[in-house]
Amino acid sequence: MSGGLDIALIQTRTPATAPAALAHVEPLVREAAAGGAKFILTPEGTNVLEQRRDRRDAVVTDEDADLVVLGLRRLAAELGVWLLIGSAIVRSGHVGDSRAANRSLLIDAAGGIVARYDKLHVFDVDLPNGERYRESATVRPGDAAAVADTPWGRLGLSICYDIRFPYLYRHLAKAGAAMIAVPAAFTAPTGQTHWETLLRARAIETGAFVLAPAQGGLHEDGRRTWGRSTVVGPWGEILARADHDHPCILAAKLDMEAVAKARAAVPALTHDRDFQPAQ
Template identity: 40%
Template structure:
């Protein structure tokens, strides 16, 4: 199964962003991909604006649906604001389109990013975003996608649950901070692949938005043994790679750690001992 991971430098001009997405998706189709994965905040990246909270049949999402249909691509739209019950806050939603342009799965980001750097205002996604409360896997040919978004990467229990539910490919579309990215991005992505014996597809944003937030870039594709098989730097890119389901099965036959979880033990509080007796 050939897939494309798309790295973008989206900004506040939605028209320009959509043009860049279309160009990337056409490249993905030309390289033979049957699935393309876009990063978080692909359609719009900037300060929260209720005007850009879009219905699933809205014009921007509709354009991407049309591209999926015209290019015969399955498409993962990594993160877009969709309406919640709170007029002042939206969901950060990952939408999956089939080859007919229909939305067949949706995941609402569960973990909301917050970073408190000394002497700077907090980056607090919860100020304008409502957290979701469920997890999602979706079948695509010979693989099953486990959906997540950016900051979710720091919570391994989420991915274990996705793998236990059948996920063989973890998608991690991101607008990952350039402050934490050099230390954490690749290390966490490789850990999620190794822990769950899954491929990981991690498309990322690059550059600064109008708020001054700077994204790390360095989109990655990682195999189920933790090996980086494709990577980008800090420029727009389309990474085309082949995923082999037999590799997943072989690795899981070699190392059966997914079968060795002990939830009965983990659910109990740890016994606390005193080193001094």
């Protein structure tokens, strides 16, 4: 693609209500588009970041009624840009299961939803510093991977904790993804030690661009997220990186021909072999 693809990652500190969340992210999206970005990506939990279940249940709604989802769809159409809502916390729609979906939504330049992905791997961990998370208590995990066509190449979808499961990224790359999105709300302790290493590893393994917009800072529910939104090239090189956890715009230009070059140099995606499992 002549001149490359101008993208922007939006780093946010999403408030705990949808009206405040939209007021927080909309000016950043507008600024990114004014700066020339044609593809804009927001983090996990763009519409609400609230882990206290009673408060979150009070604000979570259906995808087609969510104020942030509707507002960002209108904004994409107004600005003529593609937009990935890194994730919106919305009702899953599964009868008999009151848990929400943690859902990525890919929006085209007409404001239409062209792909959905519900987070496959939910964050159930006990960190060494005493922090405890049980995402499975409030989020119903998805059951399908997702790769979508864009004007610039295929995009693989993932969310946050998914980054620790390399087989998903290999599948996305073998399904044709030249870019893989990793919108996140990484905890500060794990982000400090693991975030960049995991992002670079997934890019190297797949020969794809890894686009990782992140939440950052101290949130209303008491959690602290790492920030440091990052763009990694298909050779594993850092193309752009925020060095803080404050709301910001991270711009980058992607040379889509770099994907084919990286995969030709190290054609690991074609070298799978069957093997006997270890006993």
